[in-house]
Each structure stands twice: as structure tokens, then as C-alpha cells.
Amino acid sequence: MAVIQLQDVEKVYRGKVHALRGVSIEVMDGEIFGLLGPNGAGKSTLVKILMTVIHASKVSGTMLGNPIGNRKTLENVGYLPEHHRFPYYLTGKQVLHHYGALCKVGRKERNSRSSSLLTRLGLAGWENKKVETYSKGMLQRLGIAQALMNNPTLLILDEPTDGVDPVGRREIRDLLAELREEGRAVFLNSHLLSELEMVCDRVAIMVKGRVTMQGTIQSLTVDSQRYEIKIAGEMPAWAKEHCSEVHGNMLVCKGNDPSIVQPILDRLRSENITIVSVNPVRENLEDLFMRAVDNTDSPGAIQ
Template sequence: MNVMEAKRLTKTYNGQAGIRDVSLEIEEGMVYGFLGPNGAGKSTFVRTMLGLLNPTSGEGRILGEPIGTPKSREKVGYLPELFRYPDWLTGRKLLESHAELCKVPIRERKKRIEEVIDLVGMTGRDKQKIKGYSKGMSQRIGLACALINDPKLIFLDEPTSALDPIGRKDVRDLMLHLRDQGKTIFLNSHLLNEVESVCDHVSIVHKSEMIVQGKWRELMMVEAQVEIMSSATAGLTNLDFPDFVRNAENKEVLNDRSKALYQLKSEEDIPRLVDFLASHKLPIYEVTPVIPHLEDVFMYWVNEKEQRYVDHR
């Protein structure tokens, strides 16, 4: 079941596109990463999906309801990157206010407030006034507000930006816990290592357009990389390579060993490369596939977009 859909969603400001023709589908029970450089259109997309901005064209649905309708927001939670709460309130009073705004049934409010306080690690701090909160505590109480209505879909914008390493791990664990409960998280973060640890699927936007989406571990499969170690005198890159080898470069020479990095068309070409080197009587001591990180995927596709932009100028 898709909990969120966008079809050619576009929002322009005075003729300038904030987002252009963005389409995606997000299934239930997923932590979905939404990535892009500053100014790429991420916040515009989120605000348009939440009904805070009216789309110029295209359409979207949240939990089967058209975006911008009250029904589409009933089971949605949202933690914006920048928020300010009345600092004269205690954390608990703030949650009581949000529970009322979200129409949490009165008989369930106290129990739900206790649940979210515990979930975000604010037990014992909820009766302090917000003006005395650290940045990390403010972030946690904001997250509690986003969860107060027991949402099915949760938008989180930089949820760990103000947290220390322990707090970041707590939020990662919470996102995975919510996912295991069948909830869907739409995560916008510039901390790619954080996204990598919780997301399988991502979208990358750049210059207001969606440039790629899918399982991020598969988005680099157009180019596999492998390191091979041989003898120091092997000449690992001085060969007439077959077409499946896109590039070969020497990495290092250490004592009597040398190492080279190869870029191939796909992972299936790694055994073929080893066979090719062996056919040239080169001793092979070690073969190490290079597993890309999300940062590699991100930079690869953003650079691809930049190159296409230059080529079409």
C-alpha cells in the first residue's frame, strides 16, 4: 500500500521552479530518505505535500487523500528543521496543547503523552520549562509533538541535527522501532551516514528536479569497483583491458605489494577481470570489492546532473 504519492508535482515562485515534475511513491512501513543539496527543493516538496503550499501543477496524495485537505493530515506527524515553541510552557504542557490540537481523545491523552515522553527519552524532564531546554532536549520534545497523534506517516526534517552521538543513536533506533510498527518515515537529512543507517530507499533532488530514486545500494550498480593486490612489479594498470573495464589506476605500493583500483560496468565483471589478469600471468593476492556508501551514491548522481546541465548549455 502506498501511503504517499506525488505525480509530476510542480511549485513555482514568480516563474522560478521550487520543484519541477517530481513523482514518487512510498510504501507503508518504510524509512524513506529525501536528499539533495541546499536549495534543491526538498523543503518546498515537503511543504507542498503537507498542504502548506499550493502546487502550481501536478497532484499528490497522502494516505489516499488529496494533499491540502484536512483528511490528508489527520494521521501525519511533522517535525520541521526550524521550530519555536512557547518557552514559558513545560514540555508536558506543550504536549497537552498538541494533543488537543490533534484531537487526541481526552480519555487517551494522558497515556499517549506518557508514551511519547518515554519514546523520545524525556522522562523526568517533561515538567521543566522549555526555555531551560538544551538544543537536544528541544529536538526531542519536538519529536514527541510530531508523534502525539500516533501518526501513520511522519515527516522528519533534520531530526538529529542538534543531538549528540548518543541522541542520534536514540533517534535512529526510534525510527527503526516506528518502522517495525508499520509506520512510514519520510526523512530529510544532510547527514548521509545517518540516512544510510536507517533507509533502504532514497530520492535525490537537484536543481528542483528528481534525478534518481530507488534502493540506494542499487543506484551505484551502473559502476562496480574492485581493488586488487598483486606483486610490486606486476604492472596492474599497464594492460590493454577489455571493454568492461572502464578505468584502472594504481593506488599504492607497499613493500613487495602493489594495489590497483578498477571501475567496471557491473559486479558480474569482477571474476572476468580476475581471469583476465591471471591470463597475463599476474599473481593475485587479494580481491576486494569496494562497497559504495550513500555519500558516494549522492555525489555520483549530483555530478551526473551537473554534467548533463553543462552539456546542454
């Protein structure tokens, strides 16, 4: 079942700046969905439309089965905005209580949930300290705790690892995996590709207000799978005809079936050419991202 189903979302600022140009995405129940794209691609705008922070110029679709913009739906959605700012005069616990109350979470539940979340996010012992004394990473973790206060079915996180150290990032990745196991859907908005690659079940790449690619990393990179055969000595003349590409002493055969390289390897051996290495290669998310960006005029810029 889709927790987010968006069709043809458009956002035009002041009638001339097209932030979103017909975005359609689908996020399934219990998956971690990553939205990536360069700065200014429209990722945050899309998230803010989902959270009613921004009004879309055109939107159709649903979130948790209700139309986009439905306030009641937000009771079951947790949200961590990018560059969030908590009131400086509140303590960590007060932050959780305040935003929990705004989400209509009862007092008893707030008490128990805030304690467990602070412990889960590694903030135990800091609950009664003012947030102005927190580090960037701690604020980020508190932000995630705040997003979980209403025990949401869907969690929308905008750059959750921003400013977090490597250990903290790993903890957040583990937390996201746990949340997925609990059956929650996580919508992750980030430009940290390695982070997304490690946790996301599916991704969408957004460039210039459009979703250019969407699917599992496996399905998006299937066309880029290839075998690279490195040889010693001179490249045989027949190589160019039988391989997809030839670079220096490297032969490239596109495809993910190992049988395609067997005849080439046989021939290389029969001609006594030394095979240095044979590597199955697949694009990673960064390559995929760069390809998506390169296919446009300029990276990410909205016009």
C-alpha cells in the same frame, strides 16, 4: 500500498523562482524513505506542500489515499518541521498536550501518550520543565514526540537529527527502526547521508527542484559495483585492454559478478605478479549523492 504518491509537483515563487520542477515520488507503507539533496534543492518545500504549509503551483497525487491538501488526512500524519520553535512559556508536557489537542487527540489519550512518548524519547523527568531550558537535542526529541502524539500512520521528519549528539542520533535511528516495525511509514528529509544510509529502505535524491534518482540504495548503486585489484610491481601492458580502468598499480573491473575478475587474477598469477589485494567496491550514498550533484551545473541551487 503507497502512502505518498506524488506526480509532477511544481512550485514557482513569484512567477520566477522554480523551487520544484515536476517532482514525482512514491513512498510505500511501512518503509523509511529518505529524501536527500543539497541545501536549496527543494526538499523542505516538497515536505511543506505535503503538510499544507506551502501551496503548490501544480500538484497531483495522494497522501494516505486522499488528495494532497486534504485537512482530514493530517489527523494521521505526524510532522516535525526543520528549525521548529516551541512556545517558550510551555513545558514539555504542555507542548505535547497542545499539539495533540490540535490533532484532535482526546484528553485521556493525550495524558497517556505524552507520558509514554516522553519516556520513549528520553525526556522523562523533564516533562514539567519549560522548553526554554531544553538543549537543542532535547528540543529535537520533543519535536519527534510531538509528531507522534496523534499515533500517525505516516511520519514526516525534516532534519530530525539536526543538533542531536551521536548518542541521540543513534537513539533516533533505533526509534525510526521501531516505528517501521510498528508498520508506520517514515518520510525522512535530511542531508546527513550516513544517517539516511543506515536507516532508509529507499531514497530519492533531489537537485535543483528535480528528483534525479529514486530507489533502493542497492538498486541505485548496482552500476557502480566493481572490483579493485591492487598489485605490486609494474602494471602489465595487457591490463588496460582487459580491465575497465587502470590507476597506478590498481586495476578496476566494473560489475558485481566475481567471475569477471577470475581470468585476470589467473593471468596475474601466471605472470608471477604479486596481488596485494582484491576488493569488491560499491558506491556508498555519499558517492551516489555526489554523482547526482555533479551531473548538474551547480550543487542544489534553485534558479
